[in-house]
Amino acid sequence: MSPRARVALLALAALILLPGAASVIAGLPPFGATIARYGERINAITPEARHVANMVSAINFDLRGLDTLGEEFMLLAAITGTVILLRGRRGEGKTGRAMRRPGRAVIPRSEAVVLACRIAGPLTALFGLYVVLHATVTPGGGFQGGVILASGTLLIYLGEGYVGWRDAVRSPWLDALEGGGALLFALCGLAPMLTGAAFMQNVLPLGTFRDPFSGGLMLVENLGVAMAVAGGFTQLFLEFMEETREADEPDEPGEESA
Amino acid sequence: MLPYAVAAWLFGIGLYGIATSRNFIHLVGCLGVCQSATYVLLLGLGYRWGSIAPIFYDHPPGTPAVDPVMQALVLTDIVVGATLTALLLVLTIQAYKRGGSLDPEKLRPMRAGSKSGRGQGSSRGKDEERTAP
Numbered sequence A: 001m002s003p004r005a006r007v008a009l010l011a012l013a014a015l016i017l018l019p020g021a022a023s024v025i026a027g028l029p030p031f032g033a034t035i036a037r038y039g040e041r042i043n044a045i046t047p048e049a050r051h052v053a054n055m056v057s058a059i060n061f062d063l064r065g066l067d068t069l070g071e072e073f074m075l076l077a078a079i080t081g082t083v084i085l086l087r088g089r090r091g092e093g094k095t096g097r098a099m100r101r102p103g104r105a106v107i108p109r110s111e112a113v114v115l116a117c118r119i120a121g122p123l124t125a126l127f128g129l130y131v132v133l134h135a136t137v138t139p140g141g142g143f144q145g146g147v148i149l150a151s152g153t154l155l156i157y158l159g160e161g162y163v164g165w166r167d168a169v170r171s172p173w174l175d176a177l178e179g180g181g182a183l184l185f186a187l188c189g190l191a192p193m194l195t196g197a198a199f200m201q202n203v204l205p206l207g208t209f210r211d212p213f214s215g216g217l218m219l220v221e222n223l224g225v226a227m228a229v230a231g232g233f234t235q236l237f238l239e240f241m242e243e244t245r246e247a248d249e250p251d252e253p254g255e256e257s258a
Numbered sequence B: 001m002l003p004y005a006v007a008a009w010l011f012g013i014g015l016y017g018i019a020t021s022r023n024f025i026h027l028v029g030c031l032g033v034c035q036s037a038t039y040v041l042l043l044g045l046g047y048r049w050g051s052i053a054p055i056f057y058d059h060p061p062g063t064p065a066v067d068p069v070m071q072a073l074v075l076t077d078i079v080v081g082a083t084l085t086a087l088l089l090v091l092t093i094q095a096y097k098r099g100g101s102l103d104p105e106k107l108r109p110m111r112a113g114s115k116s117g118r119g120q121g122s123s124r125g126k127d128e129e130r131t132a133p
Helices: A003-027 A037-050 A055-063 A065-090 A111-133 A142-168 A171-194 A217-244 B002-020 B024-045 B068-099 B114-131
Strands: none
Touching: A003 B002, A037 A055, A037 B068, A055 A065, A055 A217, A055 B068, A065 A171, A065 A217, A065 B068, A111 A142, A111 A217, A142 A217, A142 B068, A171 A217, A217 B068, B002 B024, B024 B068
């Protein structure tokens, strides 16, 4: 199909969808005037009911924790699909650690970059942990903290190079982190059922308001999400980097490695 | 009304990019633009003038706050979107390896016979890429 025909088709589709879209747009609430009743109630009730200050965390890990569980498995499925598609026939044999290819020059990094990464890497990891642990009191939580932790490992790559990075970050650990995080989240849902409570009901003590140790089960679920996100995103980066490397021998006969 | 207009514009321009795209990576980027329209729309829907973020640490509970449900939804959206972008880029890499081209128009059906068919396909794709305008 030519680009012109595609645009024409898009215009036709837009024309058909226009009445529906117009009625939806007309039905939108005026901007900034009011918020939905549901959110209003959550803001009013949850601080007392759950002893947490961060409403977004309360929704993600408690009130609508089931949604987050589904999201967690979407994350797991997407990353698993990525890893499987990228590994192809290479399998798991060569992902243990990086080999330095003989005869291939290692591009030297400037000392300033190495120093900056060595200083910033641990600090970034520490900040990631801080964001994860303060999920219930400050803006933050497992998702954001997990991504910050993953970017902390990328600073190791920037400073130490690929071989050093692969020596520090092992693929099986990442698998364990990612799968273990999802498992921990699922167990948080199932464990309360042993005591006769509902799925994912908060059975742990709720703690005191405005204290990092508040929210009971939410902290554990948060930790699970952080593990899964940090492991998963680092794994993504690792697999993409493996893809750009020249393999010692071609993965599949008759095909040059990309 | 401006946030809604921005969201509609982002979504429209992303959709136009998807429709006219000649490159898979460009396509994934346009999908990202479409997705950012959903962030703007959700945050716009949950906003209320004179409200704080839904975090009652510095402000006592009961202070007017914006809708926390929308913010939680945006968080979900971002995480799932990032991993799905990665998945789509991987599919792009594989399509390029097998077909030798990033143009959606040049996709050919994959052959059942794996090795020879794939080698053939990749060499043919390279030729096509060279002759492409």
